[in-house]
Amino acid sequence: MVKYCLHYNQELVEVERIAVYLFQICKEPAPYKGILNSESDFNVSDDLQINQLFNKMQKRIPKVTFTHMDNTTSATKSRAILLNPKNEYCKGDPLTVQLNMYDFLGNRKEYGGDFLRAKIYSPGLNASASGRIEDLSNGTYLVHFNLFWEGLVEVSVLLMHPSEGVAALWRARNEGYENIIYTGMFTTATETIYRKCGFHLDTMDDVCEYRDQRDKEYFFCIKPPNFPCEALTHMNSVNSNHTYFSDVEERLFNRSNIGVEIPNSFQPIRVSGCNKKDTAVQEKCKIRTRFPFPGGYFLHNIWYPLGCNMHPFKTGEQITNCLQGKKVFLIGDSTLRQFIKHFTETLNIMKYFNHTENELQSWQKTLVAINMDKNIFVQWKKHSLPFVSKTFYSVKDDAYAARQIDQIGGGQNTILVVTLGQHLRPFPFSIFIKRAINIRRAIERLFHRSPDTTVIIKEENARDMDIDMERFSDFHGYVQYVILKEIFRDLNVGFVDALDMTIAYASNAIHPPLEVLENLISMCLTYFC
Ligand SMILES: *[C@@H]1O[C@H](CO)[C@@H](O)[C@H](O)[C@H]1NC(C)=O
Ligand SMILES: *[C@@H]1O[C@H](CO)[C@@H](O)[C@H](O)[C@H]1NC(C)=O
Ligand SMILES: *[C@@H]1O[C@H](CO)[C@@H](O)[C@H](O)[C@H]1NC(C)=O
Numbered sequence: 001m002v003k004y005c006l007h008y009n010q011e012l013v014e015v016e017r018i019a020v021y022l023f024q025i026c027k028e029p030a031p032y033k034g035i036l037n038s039e040s041d042f043n044v045s046d047d048l049q050i051n052q053l054f055n056k057m058q059k060r061i062p063k064v065t066f067t068h069m070d071n072t073t074s075a076t077k078s079r080a081i082l083l084n085p086k087n088e089y090c091k092g093d094p095l096t097v098q099l100n101m102y103d104f105l106g107n108r109k110e111y112g113g114d115f116l117r118a119k120i121y122s123p124g125l126n127a128s129a130s131g132r133i134e135d136l137s138n139g140t141y142l143v144h145f146n147l148f149w150e151g152l153v154e155v156s157v158l159l160m161h162p163s164e165g166v167a168a169l170w171r172a173r174n175e176g177y178e179n180i181i182y183t184g185m186f187t188t189a190t191e192t193i194y195r196k197c198g199f200h201l202d203t204m205d206d207v208c209e210y211r212d213q214r215d216k217e218y219f220f221c222i223k224p225p226n227f228p229c230e231a232l233t234h235m236n237s238v239n240s241n242h243t244y245f246s247d248v249e250e251r252l253f254n255r256s257n258i259g260v261e262i263p264n265s266f267q268p269i270r271v272s273g274c275n276k277k278d279t280a281v282q283e284k285c286k287i288r289t290r291f292p293f294p295g296g297y298f299l300h301n302i303w304y305p306l307g308c309n310m311h312p313f314k315t316g317e318q319i320t321n322c323l324q325g326k327k328v329f330l331i332g333d334s335t336l337r338q339f340i341k342h343f344t345e346t347l348n349i350m351k352y353f354n355h356t357e358n359e360l361q362s363w364q365k366t367l368v369a370i371n372m373d374k375n376i377f378v379q380w381k382k383h384s385l386p387f388v389s390k391t392f393y394s395v396k397d398d399a400y401a402a403r404q405i406d407q408i409g410g411g412q413n414t415i416l417v418v419t420l421g422q423h424l425r426p427f428p429f430s431i432f433i434k435r436a437i438n439i440r441r442a443i444e445r446l447f448h449r450s451p452d453t454t455v456i457i458k459e460e461n462a463r464d465m466d467i468d469m470e471r472f473s474d475f476h477g478y479v480q481y482v483i484l485k486e487i488f489r490d491l492n493v494g495f496v497d498a499l500d501m502t503i504a505y506a507s508n509a510i511h512p513p514l515e516v517l518e519n520l521i522s523m524c525l526t527y528f529c
């Protein structure tokens, strides 16, 4: 068997237990004589960078061990109280809610780390905003809201996972590669054969290696006899029956324990204008704008970012005027595919270039849409492996996002929107970090050749609550969200904070509804037009 081994810094392995997770696929230096073992290719700084980012997140993970459900945080036993209540609230005032957390036995929790989600909202106004959670690390939390609009405002705080669940999710995710089982389809003119694929294969059989040496990306398939590795044409995946959770941990992730409301001890809050003047006219949001969290709010289903203006790009006319003469490259997953579908299938402002290759394709196929009158070109392409999908998809013209970006000429009439995350959730965090760093480098290269290209990072959105939490929990998405912001912070890219919007909107769906999608698109195009 050919064995792949990541290089690592021995010291780090010894001092940081977590490094064992990172590099657990290689217990001892492997005898593999491939390119990665050659001295010249040994890039310590890459691994150090991945390690540092990993450890940064690791420090924020609660260190708890538990043995019984009774000792875990209970949403219904916990309480949300209004801090320093006032008789009158004015638009623009801060509002702070204190959370006192208890376990199922009614004992006060004495440590933090719970994964919480907070919003204020006024249903009659279609208004809402996320809250920022401050963990005091002793079972008490402060939730910071801003009263952005006038009206009757309600508060909602959900316990997504208790800290015991957070610790289990993090540990499980970094423990190995058993969550998803990939199957590769190898095809020749006369024969089709299926073999197991993945980031790590425990096998004595011959293995096909699919590597990107420059970016240190890798994926493997068991090699079918008498087929060249190049005969791999399609891939699919299923969730395995494997779990890294113990029986007691598993109970934490029963649907009944996910996203449970923490009871309020107060009434909705009446917010008045208080004769305050509306603030001065703001500039439109620029690429370099960095938003706090929350970074805006919904009012009448329109997103108002803080400190700058978003322009509406809701109608077909508004969008075609913006995109006239432009090329748009969307690289990512089905949440970004919603953009091109919106332009073609909902607004009808462009037509698909219809691929009619006579072969097995599924929704993951590359989409191209064109408006000939206005010279608009839009392309969506998947970010490549790992892609989680029961249906087989073609990998014939696949390339990692970084390689796809390398193929874009760029320039003032090019917009690149990248999203990464939903399909990375079931895999060790180091894989996500490496992928994000590779994309960052590709964007830096793009800026060298075409500095005036518009590049936008669409952060991943919150999703459904009735899913397999071990693999797809929003907590996995949250750590990715945090590290992605960090990795791209100082680049000349714009952020579209889909997490902030979907928490505020409480869309709770992998594909946010039209009202949210319109605002995601408006935010993207505001940076450009
Ligand atoms: C945890 O729960 C068990 C079972 O209800 C209880 O006996 C024990 O005292 C609790 N432990 C702590 C540290 O609260
Ligand atoms: C809120 O938005 C929904 C979805 O667009 C719409 O159906 C509903 O009428 C709106 N409600 C109010 C009070 O504006
Ligand atoms: C939790 O910590 C905060 C800040 O240190 C402190 O003010 C508060 O009294 C503590 N609460 C409890 C219940 O220990």
Ligand SMILES: *[C@@H]1O[C@H](CO)[C@@H](O)[C@H](O)[C@H]1NC(C)=O
Residues within 6 Å of the ligand: 181, 238, 239, 240, 241
């Ligand atoms: C998981 O278990 C079920 C029930 O035993 C079985 O039908 C299914 O094929 C298994 N899935 C995998 C991926 O092994």
Ligand SMILES: *[C@@H]1O[C@H](CO)[C@@H](O)[C@H](O)[C@H]1NC(C)=O
Residues within 6 Å of the ligand: 251, 254, 255, 256, 257
């Ligand atoms: C799991 O959740 C379901 C419904 O959400 C509930 O009926 C069931 O009692 C829960 N099971 C456990 C072990 O808590």
Ligand SMILES: *[C@@H]1O[C@H](CO)[C@@H](O)[C@H](O)[C@H]1NC(C)=O
Residues within 6 Å of the ligand: 352, 354, 355, 356
């Ligand atoms: C694309 O081509 C297929 C097969 O010719 C056809 O069924 C389908 O309607 C076409 N789709 C569009 C959007 O033109």
